[in-house]
């Protein structure tokens with residue numbers, strides 16, 4: 001509704017747009033115009049719809065106003081290029097795209113993100129835009145509105161994705177009490193419920209728990225579909241290239257892993273690159289399975305062993321000197337003109353979700369950083385990067401051959417971001433720990449490869 005209630009070309013506006021207000025039956029804006037809707041509205045005996053809000057029936061918008069800008073890259077650029085109030089260039093997906101080979105060829109964001117295959121120009125589906133009570137409207141170019149990217153849901157599957165049946169069955173608060181992980185509504189759990197087990201009021205009846213589980217199974221299917229869409233776009237963006245062994249003998253092992261940008265539409269990651277995590281997880285073991293090298297593993301919080309790990313800071317675990325990560329770094333200027341890394345440098349009010357406030361006071365007095373920037377670590381269009389690894393001879397066990405398991409993993413944000421903003425709290429009553437665990441659990445392995453080093 002946000003995209004289809006806009007009537008002006010805002011150009012780059014950092015998402016600050018005025019929507020055309022109105023109820024369900026008011027006009028919407030789209031690329032194709034009104035012709036097909038007019039035909040439908042002339043045939044209301046066939047298409048059972050009404051456009052008068054007071055009339056009973058299936059209500060739809062009464063007009064489609066043509067808004068061709070919606071098919072242009074600059075439309076996406078109204079939001080996907082973000083300059084904060086203090087001038088900080090937070091996101092630059094659109095700016096990166098404008099300089100890209102894909103843009104030079106005339107390919108659009110829509111071509112890559114709304115077509116048949118997520119992340120590549122692949123043509124569009126054709127079909128009816130609507131099926132009204134079983135009657136389809138005329139076939140047309142169809143665009144995929146899923147917008148797959150690195151993000152995934154970390155909330156209860158009973159409340160997301162939206163499911164009409166789930167909403168009828170229980171309230172939001174009741175769904176949050178339904179213990180999915182314990183196995184409620186499965187034979188395995190229900191056949192073994194301990195005597196006198198206490199359930200919340202809404203879930204006392206075993207029949208209800210089975211019904212709820214059935215709805216959840218539909219939800220899991222949908223979430224799995226979404227996961228596949230994400231995997232598709234991400235694998236088209238991040239490619240594990242060559243793995244080259246430079247040296248492998250008793251004096252040590254040296255090898256390199258190539259990571260390539262698979263798209264020439266923009267950097268990877270793009271946009272919210274200061275928080276996007278894409279990294280190499282590397283484990284080298286000897287023939288008995290003893291680990292002789294590790295990089296890209298997590299601390300007990302779920303963070304990588306980088307400069308933002310609380311455990312690394314506390315000196316409890318070591319910094320990962322070989323970590324290959326494409327996460328960009330927010331840096332702010334400190335008082336003496338130098339720069340320092342920040343997890344999230346934006347000031348936010350304690351009463352609401354994080355948002356940037358324009359400073360009413362001179363920064364000289366508040367001590368707020370006068371400059372902030374995103375030190376980009378992403379890979380440019382068609383670019384590539386090598387991750388070098390070295391295992392010293394004395395780390396080897398003499399029990400070769402050695403085997404390296406190499407994974408390229410994507411996670412939308414690090415756990416330390418949740419830590420940085422936890423004081424404002426999270427929706428749906430989830431704790432920072434639960435959010436962090438869900439974040440880690442959803443991390444996706446994009447590519448996995450194995451190499452063997454034949455050292456005796």
Ligand code: HEC
Nearest residue numbers: 076080097102109112119149233236237263265268269270
């Ligand atoms: C040539 C194909 C192509 C074009 C053109 C393209 N993209 Fe992408 N886009 C991709 C691929 C592949 C990915 C997955 C890699 C990634 O997440 O960075 C992606 C990822 C993204 C992401 C998720 C990035 C993240 O990490 O959060 C956003 C947002 C995005 N694109 C927006 C845009 C916008 C806006 C435009 C136009 C200004 C655009 N894209 C143009 C292929 C394309």
Ligand code: HEC
Nearest residue numbers: 002015075076078079109110113147148149150151271272
């Ligand atoms: C009204 C603002 C707005 C417009 C217009 C808009 N987006 Fe987005 N888009 C967002 C927000 C907000 C997110 C979620 C946060 C993020 O990833 O930056 C998002 C997420 C995405 C993602 C998924 C990244 C993820 O979070 O997993 C893709 C891909 C994407 N948009 C592509 C597009 C394309 C292509 C267009 C133009 C057809 C477009 N967007 C237009 C606001 C917008």
